[in-house]
Amino acid sequence: MAKGKPKAPQVRKTLIALKGEPVWLEWLNAYADHLGISATTAIDLALRDQAKRDGFTEPMPKRFAR
Numbered sequence: 001m002a003k004g005k006p007k008a009p010q011v012r013k014t015l016i017a018l019k020g021e022p023v024w025l026e027w028l029n030a031y032a033d034h035l036g037i038s039a040t041t042a043i044d045l046a047l048r049d050q051a052k053r054d055g056f057t058e059p060m061p062k063r064f065a066r
Contacts (some may be wrong), residue, residue, distance in 0.1 A: 012064070015063075047060070048060045
């Protein structure tokens with residue numbers, strides 16, 4: 001059994017909500033399935049890769065601290 005002070009739980013918030021046509025979500029899910037990852041992970045990877053292509057050098061932090 002671990003000793004010491006327990007970690008405080010992380011507060012998680014909804015960060016972004018997207019509105020769009022259902023066909024866009026179908027496309028996103030199909031793309032994510034093609035890659036074998038979740039739609040959220042596909043968005044994370046695309047955003048990270050686009051930032052690199054744009055010359056943005058600050059590393060992307062993890063969305064969840066685990």
